[in-house]
Amino acid sequence: MVKHKVVTTKKSKKHYKVIIIGAGIAGLSTAKCLKENGVEDIVILEAKNRIGGRVWTDRSAGSPIDLGANWLHGPKGGNPITKLLKKAGSKGFKTNNDLIKIYDMEGNVYSDAQLDEADYYFEFLIELVEKNARSKTSLRDILAEKEPFALQDPLTKYTLSAFLEFSLGGDIKDLSSEHFYDDEEFPGKDRFITNGFDSFSHYLAEGLPIKLNQQVESIRYKKDQIKIETETEKYTADYVVVAVPLGVLKENVIRFKPKLPKKKQAAIDRLEMGTVNKVVLFFESVFWEKELQYMGITPPEKGKYNYFLNFRTFSETNALMTFAFGDFAIEMENHSDKQVIADVMAHLNIMYGKDIPQPIRMIRTAWKKDRYTGGSYSFASVPSTSKDFDLLAKSVDDKLFFAGEHTIHDYRGTVHGAYMTGVRTAKEVFSVEQLKKMNEPPSMIV
Ligand SMILES: Cc1cc2nc3c(=O)[nH]c(=O)nc-3n(C[C@H](O)[C@H](O)[C@H](O)COP(=O)(O)OP(=O)(O)OC[C@H]3O[C@@H](n4cnc5c(N)ncnc54)[C@H](O)[C@@H]3O)c2cc1C
Incomplete structure (x- = not known):
């Protein structure tokens, strides 16, 4: 009898202070904001082989074709991404x-x-x-x-x-x-971006640690250290920012253990992803x-x-x-x-x-069939209430935080909305961490 040697490839385990799931605009802006405020021990896990999510420019035809976002909606009145787009080298015209x-x-x-x-x-x-x-x-x-x-x-x-x-x-x-x-x-007046909206995602991503091809499958958040598993790797973190689209949450692509709070899950079920x-x-x-x-x-x-x-x-x-x-x-x-x-x-x-x-x-495009998006952008569906977007934004146990266009009632469905949720979420993580540090007992001097 021939004996076979069973080779098990062990998943490696790495620890970070903050793990951000999803390298769309929300995930990128969370990470950028944390980094700028001195939180360096972070990583972004992205399921696809590219960053940007629904900001996706196809350059295969020679000229840039945006298959996701194309317009900067409402560039005036303090829209936080207007200046950033300029810094990112975006060109465009008033429609x-x-x-x-x-x-x-x-x-x-x-x-x-x-x-x-x-x-x-x-x-x-x-x-x-x-x-x-x-x-x-x-x-x-x-x-x-x-x-x-x-x-x-x-x-x-x-x-x-x-x-x-x-x-x-x-x-x-x-x-x-x-x-x-x-x-x-x-x-x-809306501005149509002509040289590719992806210049914005690349601008936000500059210098950030991002791991591509890392589809997160589960998040266990009961214990102090949160455990995250992808197909190939295991990670632990003190805080996790879930910046995946509503469509991904609706399809349970990620298993949360324990399950998300009932109120939050009900809001996920009520709100819908539209398709364009x-x-x-x-x-x-x-x-x-x-x-x-x-x-x-x-x-x-x-x-x-x-x-x-x-x-x-x-x-x-x-x-x-x-x-x-x-x-x-x-x-x-x-x-x-x-x-x-x-x-x-x-x-x-x-x-x-x-x-x-x-x-x-x-x-x-086929945004609905895209496993990592499940549609184009979120909308207030018939059974929803106006509080549902706020419920999606709520953190859980001061450990799990949520960002993405579906977590901002006032600016849902937009790039600037997604960006704003990243800044908001980074602030939330930052203040929880500061509070934790303040409450730590002073180290004993013997
Ligand atoms: C066709 C179309 C046209 C649009 N037009 C405009 C427009 O003109 N102007 C405008 O302002 N907005 C527009 N939008 C909306 C805008 O693109 C989005 O609101 C915004 O980009 C969403 O950013 P986000 O970071 O919330 O999500 P996303 O960009 O979707 O990022 C989420 C990321 O999470 C990743 N992910 C998903 N599941 C997992 C997992 N399990 N593990 C790890 N990673 C995962 C995804 O791959 C993705 O990269 C348009 C969208 C579409 C689809």
Whole structure:
């Protein structure tokens, strides 16, 4: 009988004062802030083979294409990342939502008067929902009751999708009529970043200790030292900052032992991750209006490739980026590349005729299927309450801390929100540590 030698590869064990899970903007800003305040014994564990999370720039086509965040929303009024983006070397331009042409399904262009009317009607609908909001009732349900025309009219459906579902992430049937818009905005016209939003994540990450390909599987936090396990390594820490997306918490990718407090878990269950997907088509030559920033079309299916961003307004790249919003964004993740191209081209054929060239390349996202994200950004879903984002932010036992865009009620779903949660969380860890030091008995002198 041949005897086999069993070789067990033992996981190594390392201790840090603070372990931060997730190298997205929230995790990076936590670590940067801790380091700047003298907390050096830290490490960031990141599941993917890159940093940035939902700030993700694809450079495979030569020019930078942002597959996650692209706009700096509200650059004025003290937005904390405006200056930092400058320091990071970001370039961009003020978006002008008026530089748009919208087509109907017969290829006719909506007039300026029709577009103005649609804008007013959209504002009217928002006020109508706010006035008639009820708990456990969706925005769509309120519209169905009070203004059913809005759900049928193609141009109104376009505004509900390209304005509302895009900015909030969720489908109108899932948005809480009470809380959908109860967040805050910084003032100023949005800036579109043209040289890649990843310059911001790389700026924050400078000099930080980051371990890639480290998917955290479990966190045991009962004892003084917190135990963390990844597929390949074991770690211990005095404090842990969980800066993974809401979608990851919802899918229980990380096992917490003991389980998270009931109130926190209930908030995780109630809030939702919305999905917005991007499709970028590259062409040999331009067949659309070079001067327009955006184009639109009003298909019967809500959220289906109805909004286009023109790369030629800010670069030499012959590309159009289109989007999928709401339920359609989840559905299209199961479509083949061939179908996606055919569906987008069907819209472009209506807008620019049958003789336009076929794309030479496509890049597409699937944020819902991404195991380490589980959607695009969090939103106030029908069963949620306005306190749920605050519950997600609450630390546990002064040991587990939580950061990420889903932990800030007022600025959820944004890069600046994610950044702010990192600063907040670093302060929390710092003050708990200071307090602990103050309460330590003085060392005995014998
Ligand atoms: C398509 C799209 C468009 C957007 N557009 C804009 C925009 O124009 N402007 C704007 O302000 N915001 C926009 N956003 C939102 C913005 O990108 C996010 O709010 C922000 O980047 C979230 O940062 P975060 O650090 O909270 O999370 P993330 O960036 O998701 O970082 C979390 C990190 O945790 C890692 N992770 C997950 N699970 C584990 C695990 N088990 N172990 C270890 N690591 C793990 C992930 O890989 C990820 O790197 C957009 C998002 C998307 C998807």
